[in-house]
Amino acid sequence: MDNSTAKETFISFLQSQKLRVTPERLDLLDEIMTSNGHFDAENFYSVVREKGIKASRATVYNTLDLLVQCGLISKYRFGDTTSRYEKAFGRPRHDHLICLNCGEILEFVSPELDNIQTKVCKQHGFRFANSSLQIFGTCSKCQKK
Amino acid sequence: MDNSTAKETFISFLQSQKLRVTPERLDLLDEIMTSNGHFDAENFYSVVREKGIKASRATVYNTLDLLVQCGLISKYRFGDTTSRYEKAFGRPRHDHLICLNCGEILEFVSPELDNIQTKVCKQHGFRFANSSLQIFGTCSKCQKK
DNA sequence: CTGCCTGCAAAACTTTTGCAATGCG
DNA sequence: CGCATTGCAAAAGTTTTGCAGGCAG
Numbered sequence: 001m002d003n004s005t006a007k008e009t010f011i012s013f014l015q016s017q018k019l020r021v022t023p024e025r026l027d028l029l030d031e032i033m034t035s036n037g038h039f040d041a042e043n044f045y046s047v048v049r050e051k052g053i054k055a056s057r058a059t060v061y062n063t064l065d066l067l068v069q070c071g072l073i074s075k076y077r078f079g080d081t082t083s084r085y086e087k088a089f090g091r092p093r094h095d096h097l098i099c100l101n102c103g104e105i106l107e108f109v110s111p112e113l114d115n116i117q118t119k120v121c122k123q124h125g126f127r128f129a130n131s132s133l134q135i136f137g138t139c140s141k142c143q144k145k
Numbered sequence: 146m147d148n149s150t151a152k153e154t155f156i157s158f159l160q161s162q163k164l165r166v167t168p169e170r171l172d173l174l175d176e177i178m179t180s181n182g183h184f185d186a187e188n189f190y191s192v193v194r195e196k197g198i199k200a201s202r203a204t205v206y207n208t209l210d211l212l213v214q215c216g217l218i219s220k221y222r223f224g225d226t227t228s229r230y231e232k233a234f235g236r237p238r239h240d241h242l243i244c245l246n247c248g249e250i251l252e253f254v255s256p257e258l259d260n261i262q263t264k265v266c267k268q269h270g271f272r273f274a275n276s277s278l279q280i281f282g283t284c285s286k287c288q289k290k
Numbered sequence: 291c292t293g294c295c296t297g298c299a300a301a302a303c304t305t306t307t308g309c310a311a312t313g314c315g
Numbered sequence: 316c317g318c319a320t321t322g323c324a325a326a327a328g329t330t331t332t333g334c335a336g337g338c339a340g
Contacts, residue, residue, distance in 0.1 A: 018319090019319080019320090020313090020314050020315075020318095020319060020320065021314080021315090022313085022314070022319095022320065022321080024320085024321070025320095040304090041304075041305080042303085042304070042305095054321095054322095055321085055322090056321065056322045056323065057305085057322085057323090058305095058306080058307085058320095058321070058322070058323080059320080059321060059322075061304095061305065061306075062320085062321090075224075077222040077224075079220070079222075081303070081304070081329075081330070082303085082304070083304085083305090097265070097266070097269055097271050099271075100274060106269055106271070108265050108268070108269065110261055110265060112257070112261055113258070113261055116255055116257050116258055116261070117280055120242070120253050120255060120280065121242070121280065121282065123253070124242055124251055124253065124284075124285070125284070125285030125288070126242050126244075126251070126280070126282050126283070126284055126285065127282045127283040127288055128280065128282045129245060129281045129282040129283065130280075130281050130282075131278065131279060131280040131281060132278070132279050132281075133262075133276065133277070133278040133279075134276060134277050134278075135262055135265065135266065135271070135273065135275075135276040136274045136275050136276060136277075137266065137271050137272045137273045137274040137275075138271065138272040138274065139269075139270070139271055140269065140270030140271065143270070143272055163294090164294080164295090165294060165295065165338085165339055165340075166339075166340095167294090167295065167296080167338085167339070169295080169296070170295095185329090186329080186330080187328085187329070187330095199296095199297095200296085200297090201296065201297045201298065202297085202298090202330085203295095203296070203297070203298080203330095203331080203332085204295080204296060204297075206329095206330065206331075207295085207296090226304075226305070226328070226329070227328085227329070228329085228330090291340100292339105292340090293338105293339100293340100294337105294338090294339080294340095295336105295337080295338080295339090296335105296336085296337075296338095297334105297335095297336090297337100298333105298334095298335100299332100299333095299334100300331105300332085300333085301330105301331080301332070301333090302329100302330085302331070302332085303328100303329085303330080303331090304327105304328085304329085304330100305326105305327085305328080305329100306325105306326080306327070306328090307324100307325085307326070307327085308323105308324095308325085308326090309322105309323095309324100310321105310322095310323100311320105311321085311322090312319105312320080312321070312322100313318105313319095313320085313321095314317105314318095314319080314320085315316105315317100315318100315319100
């Protein structure tokens with residue numbers, strides 16, 4: 001999915017939910033489309049203000065939530081108190097290795113994991129929505145120190 | 146691991162870290178040993194106060210953190226704002242299916258998952274500490290509604 | 291004795307909410 | 316035009332911290 005498709009997806013989602021397509025919402029999506037890696041709400045709010053985008057904290061939280069609902073971004077918690085987000089379009093589903101020492105977050109992809117998840121859901125009559133595997137440990141750099 | 150072993154583990158851990166073995170810390174571990182299922186810090190603090198155990202909020206948070214460090218309890222975040230804990234001894238490692246509708250949390254065990262994790266860590270030169278796979282979706286009961 | 295721990299309350303932080311004003315549909 | 320949305324600030328909820336005793340080692 002490219003950036004213009006992402007915008008179309010968001011607009012369709014808003015309309016289907018009878019929510020309004022406001023400039024604030026589109027501006028925030030635009031900003032996320034140019035981002036890379038993980039970010040948190042407060043952090044994102046600061047960037048947004050610095051860039052002169054008009055959107056209050058409430059709107060930022062609201063919009064992030066809507067983007068999660070329509071699958072354009074993913075929301076994680078990596079053990080700290082803050083929710084983290086990342087772009088979920090234009091790249092494959094992946095999971096995270098989190099270094100407990102330096103906080104670095106590595107990503108990995110495992111097709112076998114998808115199979116396991118499908119199997120587990122079937123066994124429990126569970127309808128899959130999304131998932132998150134987080135492996136905590138020590139990264140190779142920190143092991144050498 | 147049974148309950149008396151858990152206590153020994155905790156005491157050894159405290160001593161190895163040059164931390165004190167205080168009645169508050171032991172009382173809190175005792176209380177956790179009799180618990181089942183998931184709990185959060187505030188919730189646990191209430192129970193502790195109701196039972197007449199003397200321990201402040203600060204001590205509860207501190208002790209939960211120590212118990213996580215020595216592996217006697219596990220800490221999770223299931224998408225809400227609160228950290229959840231559960232006993233990690235006397236039962237096998239497991240992961241969670243979380244119903245987005247009713248909030249129910251089902252547990253499952255997958256030996257294949259352990260293999261994948263080992264493999265991924267090896268590939269990235271990562272030293273494994275612990276992990277958490279959370280699958281979000283709709284449970285069978287909620288699908289029937 | 292020493293200094294780690296505790297209790298209490300206040301502070302810090304993240305996220306949500308109430309209300310009046312605004313503007314999308 | 317009606318009502319969802321916004322901005323602002325205040326509230327709510329969770330976790331951390333500062334400080335003055337208190338007690339484990």
